[in-house]
Each structure stands twice: as structure tokens, then as C-alpha cells.
Amino acid sequence: MENASYGLTICAERNAVFQMVAAGEDQIAAILIAGPTEEFLVPCGACRQVIAEFASPETPVYMCDVGGNSRRSTMGELLPYRFSLNS
Template identity: 50%
Template sequence: MTAKKEWLETAETALEKAYVPYSKFPVGACLVTDTGEMYQGVNIENASYGLTNCAERTAFFKAVSEGNRNFQHLVIIGNTPEPISPCGACRQVMAEFCEPTMPVTLVGKNGVTMETTVGELLPYAFTEKDF
């Protein structure tokens, strides 16, 4: 199995772990460190919707909380007809921890995919360079 196939499968298995009692809209993510370690993320909802956390941010927060800050790839998967698109908050978190050239694979229902980068998802990102 190739590394990328493993990343895709890791993101896909996350869909089953998502806590989505309100939206019924599971999202899974697989964040890969520069050393190949994988962090699975799921969206976690809350009755107070503003407290909900997206799959992408869950994966980043898990990785960063364990001391990992160097990433090589992110896979995001959802049950959308087209490749799923990350929200603005997740794009900003990606910009905080990733180079603009880092690849991101977006996956929808039936395996339809789109390859992009952090910089393409959030051009003109607000970064430490803006201080």
C-alpha cells in the first residue's frame, strides 16, 4: 500500500468516529507529519454550535499538542458530491502551521478528489509575517 493510499484510508475511517448528532455531516481528516506520523481528525459538534470543532482543526490540535509542528500533507474527506472544501477557520489554522506549498487532498463521495495546496486554499493568509 502506498503512503498516500494509507492517508486516504485513515481519513476515511475517521468519518465513522465523527460526533455529528445535529448536522449528520461527518468529516474526516488525516494530517501527516514530515516524519510520516499520521493524526486522524473528526468533526465534533456541540449543542452550542459555536463550540463545534472541525476535523481539520482536531487533527492539527492533536498533532501540535504532542509537539509536532512540521507537516507534509493533509487529506480531508466528506460525504459531499464534489471534493469537500475546508471552512475559513480551518484554512487559517493550516496557514499557521504549514508552508503555502504543502499539498492538500480534498475527497468527496465515491472517491472524487482534488489536489490543491494550503496557499491555493487561502491566498493572502494572515501570518506571522504580518506583525
């Protein structure tokens, strides 16, 4: 949900993770981020942290552009020094 005050927004990635958890799941197998832009969409820092709590460093992240092109990364590449309960 978008809001003029960015601190009050909920990105699609976090919303998807929260819906997953509400449905009783606790592991992310892969992430696909797509939207109507010419650039590859990447998750923001807050989304990276939330995703990392339910994914392994090897979890693939596919970032797509409006033309259907994609770039593959991993959560470990996007957030190499993630915060955890053990931090």
C-alpha cells in the same frame, strides 16, 4: 465536534492539527479531507488559517468525495493572503 451553535464547534481539520501539535509535531506535510458527501470537502476559513500556521503555501491539500474522487490544491491557493505573526 459539532454543536448547534457553529461558533462552538471544532472541525475535524482543526482537531487533527491540535492533536498533531499535542504530539510534539509542528509541520504539516499534506492534508487529506474526506467524508460521506457527493461534493468535494473543503476546509472552512478558520481551519484554513490554523492549517496555514503549520504548513507552507506549497503544502498539498487533497479534497475527496464519497466516490473516492479527489481534487488537489495547495494551502497557498486556498488561503493566498494568510494572517501570520508578521502581519
